[in-house]
Amino acid sequence: MNDVLIDLKNLTFLYDGEKVLDDLSLQIRDKEFVTLLGPSGCGKTTTLRIIGGFLTPHSGDVFFDGKRMNDIPPHKREVNTVFQRYALFPHLNVYDNVAFGLKVKKLPKAEIHKRVTEMLETVNLGGFEKRNVSQLSGGQQQRVAIARALVNYPKVLLLDEPLGALDLKLRKEMQLELKRIQQQLEITFVYVTHDQEEALTMSDTVVVMQDGVIQQVGSPQDIYNEPQNAFVADFIGESNIYDGIMLKDCLVKFAGVILPCVDKGFRRNQPVDLVIRPEDIKFVDPAETDLTGTVTSVIFKGVHYEMEVMVNDLLWVVHSTAAKTVGETVGLAVDPFDIHIMEKMFATDKNYVDGEVVEENTVEFLGVQFERENLGLPVGEKVSLVIDPEDIEVVSEDISDATVYLESLIYKGAYNELIIWLNETELILHSQNDEQVATDIGVKFDFDKIEIKPFAGDGEAGE
Numbered sequence: 133m134n135d136v137l138i139d140l141k142n143l144t145f146l147y148d149g150e151k152v153l154d155d156l157s158l159q160i161r162d163k164e165f166v167t168l169l170g171p172s173g174c175g176k177t178t179t180l181r182i183i184g185g186f187l188t189p190h191s192g193d194v195f196f197d198g199k200r201m202n203d204i205p206p207h208k209r210e211v212n213t214v215f216q217r218y219a220l221f222p223h224l225n226v227y228d229n230v231a232f233g234l235k236v237k238k239l240p241k242a243e244i245h246k247r248v249t250e251m252l253e254t255v256n257l258g259g260f261e262k263r264n265v266s267q268l269s270g271g272q273q274q275r276v277a278i279a280r281a282l283v284n285y286p287k288v289l290l291l292d293e294p295l296g297a298l299d300l301k302l303r304k305e306m307q308l309e310l311k312r313i314q315q316q317l318e319i320t321f322v323y324v325t326h327d328q329e330e331a332l333t334m335s336d337t338v339v340v341m342q343d344g345v346i347q348q349v350g351s352p353q354d355i356y357n358e359p360q361n362a363f364v365a366d367f368i369g370e371s372n373i374y375d376g377i378m379l380k381d382c383l384v385k386f387a388g389v390i391l392p393c394v395d396k397g398f399r400r401n402q403p404v405d406l407v408i409r410p411e412d413i414k415f416v417d418p419a420e421t422d423l424t425g426t427v428t429s430v431i432f433k434g435v436h437y438e439m440e441v442m443v444n445d446l447l448w449v450v451h452s453t454a455a456k457t458v459g460e461t462v463g464l465a466v467d468p469f470d471i472h473i474m475e476k477m478f479a480t481d482k483n484y485v486d487g488e489v490v491e492e493n494t495v496e497f498l499g500v501q502f503e504r505e506n507l508g509l510p511v512g513e514k515v516s517l518v519i520d521p522e523d524i525e526v527v528s529e530d531i532s533d534a535t536v537y538l539e540s541l542i543y544k545g546a547y548n549e550l551i552i553w554l555n556e557t558e559l560i561l562h563s564q565n566d567e568q569v570a571t572d573i574g575v576k577f578d579f580d581k582i583e584i585k586p587f588a589g590d591g592e593a594g595e
Contacts, residue, residue, distance in 0.1 A: 137162040137287065137320055138183060143192035145178055145344075152178045153189070154344040160322060160337075162287075165314050167323045167331040170341035171367070173570045176324045177292055179341075183322060184290050185209050197287075212281035213290040220265045220276055226252070227261035230279045237284075251279040254313060271302045278313065288320045295330065307333045328368050332356065340364050343539055361477050362549075365407040366542045372413075372448055374545050376406045376473070384473060387545070388444035389422045391466065395473035403481055405474045410438070410451040412470035418463035425464065427456045446545035477540070478551060478560045483519040485557060486587065488512065495584065498555040500534050502579035518583035524561035525576045526550070532574025541569050 138160040145153040153175045160166050168176035181187040182194060185206035194201045201209060220229050227248055234244045252258050255275040265273060274294055281289055291310075295303045311334045314321045325331055331338045332352040340347045340355060340363075348360045359365035362373050376386035378398040384391060386406060398404060418424045425443030437455045441448045441462060448464065456462055487497035493507045497517055509515065529535050536552040536559070543549075547562045552575065567573050 135162045136160070137164075137197055138322075139193075139195040139198075140179070140183070141193045141195065143179070143182060143189045143194070145175075145182065145187065145189050147178075152344050153182075156192070156344065156346060158339060158346060158349070160320060163318050163320060165311065165321045165323065165334055165336045166339060167325060167335040167337070168339050168341060169325060169328065169331040169367075171326055171569060173343075174341040175344040176326075176341050178344075180213075180290050180292055180322060180324050183288070184211050184213050186213075210287040211290060212284055212286040212288075213292065214274075214277050214281050214294045215292050220273060220280075222264075222266055224265070225261065226257065226263050226265060226268070226276055229265055229276055230283055233280065233284050247283050247285075248279075251283045254282070254316065255279045256309070269302075270298050271306055274298070274306060275309075278310075282313075282317065282319075286319065288322060289314075291321060291323045293325055295325075295327075303330075304333075310334060332368070340367065342367075358472060359407060359474065361474050362405040362407070362542050363477060363540055365405075365472070365474065370410050370449060370451075372408045372410065372545065373542055374406055374408075374446060376404045378402045378404050378473060382468070384471065387423065387446050391471060392468045393471040393473055394468050395471075398473065403476055405476050407472045407474065408448075408466055408470060410449045411436075412466060413448065413450045413452075414465045415450070415452060415454065415456065416463040416465045418461055421463040421465050423464040423466075424461060427458055427460045427462055430455055430458055448545070478549075478558070481521070483517075483521065483524075483559045485517050485519065485559075486589070487515045487517045487584075489515065498534070498557055500554075500577065502577070502582070504579070504584065507584070514587040516585045516588045518585065519559070519577065520581065521549075521560045521562045523578040523581045524559065525578070526561070526563045526565045526567060527574045527576045529572070529574035531576070533576050534574070535572050536575050538567055538569055538571055538573050541567060 136159045140156060140158045143153050143156040168179055170176050178187060182189055185204060188202060230248045230251060231244050234247060255278055257275050265276060295306050298306060307330055335352055337349065338352055338355045339349050342363055348355060348364045355364065355368055359368060365371045365373055374386045376384045378384055380400050381396040382393055384393050384406060423443055425441040427439055428442050429440040431438045436451045436453050439450045439456055441450055443464065485497050487495045489509045489511050490496045491511060493505060494501055494503050495515060534554055536554045539551045539553055541548050541550050547564060550561050550563055552559050552561065
């Protein structure tokens with residue numbers, strides 16, 4: 133039996149000409165707790181609002197129980213929404229806030245009383261009927277908002293970062309409370325958050341998003357233990373992410389050593405990303421391993437120590453209940469099952485872009501111009517350029533060659549790998565700088581090191 137309740141097909145949404153959703157497709161099952169997870173600006177709230185009918189996609193379709201819903205207004209959908217700001221009526225008590233929607237529908241008083249009473253019991257607010265909402269705590273106000281949304285018996289409840297205004301302790305309590313309510317009522321919850329712990333705690337399915345594109349869909353265990361790319365690994369929990377070379381099936385080279393793993397299906401000598409979780413690294417006698425290094429930092433985290441170890445010029449983060457001392461030489465060991473190999477997010481280790489000779493000895497690419505002495509090419513000649521990630525520097529915008537959009541930043545043990553957008557073209561660079569993702573930054577090119585080759589087309593340099 134097909135239990136798909138919501139079917140999003142090829143959704144595209146633009147805001148001021150910029151794509152917020154890019155050909156997004158997703159299926160949500162009946163009675164499922166689904167969390168849309170990602171950084172600010174990734175499109176998760178836009179997706180939620182499209183499901184609720186508050187926004188209409190520029191292309192693509194929204195199906196609800198097999199019926200196309202693109203043009204159906206919010207009040208005619210079997211969906212209710214709880215926002216971060218609960219929008220309770222301050223002049224009404226708890227009972228009347230929850231009963232408001234039922235009164236608008238002109239339900240019989242007996243039915244209203246029955247539903248409101250049952251729903252307040254469900255959210256653990258029995259006995260609060262006459263309390264003014266302004267006298268409630270943040271967690272209690274949130275329960276009122278949830279009860280008001282659920283009392284209409286929707287098939288789907290949409291929740292847009294509803295725990296964001298709560299303190300840490302209350303937020304953790306409400307995570308469990310929301311999951312209990314969802315399981316008790318057996319309705320579909322679609323939850324939006326940028327908090328990884330919330331997603332892992334409550335969800336049946338986690339949808340990780342970046343820049344309007346779904347990066348991975350899976351159970352919390354799958355997302356954490358088997359990330360599909362470096363962005364997911366970096367965003368979900370703490371990770372050690374490194375560049376590696378897949379020598380052959382089940383054998384990877386990285387950090388100056390060759391280690392067995394369990395992954396297969398990669399090309400021989402294929403560049404890959406690999407992730408090792410800090411809790412999966414064990415301390416061993418330095419004489420027993422090729423992975424030896426020096427402890428550079430020790431921080432007590434309550435249930436474990438977080439330690440940084442420098443190994444072959446790469447920084448490793450290790451979680452252990454056994455503390456080491458700063459300056460101590462240690463050995464590290466990793467089980468093959470705990471080394472996770474991933475396709476690189478950026479297909480090559482260099483940037484290949486097309487350019488054109490616009491003046492004598494002057495080349496332009498992606499809106500940037502530079503001079504090259506004795507170029508010897510006619511004006512109008514197209515060329516292909518090869519730019520090493522090391523030859524692009526992050527600088528302040530007032531001295532930059534270009535202002536770019538920072539799509540992602542992932543620490544690779546010795547440097548940050550930044551993926552940027554310049555004139556709708558994706559580039560990769562390596563930097564020691566920590567920058568804010570989803571913002572504009574300035575970059576400067578080392579023009580003397582840009583390799584100019586005969587034009588190959590499609591942004592690939594000729595051999």
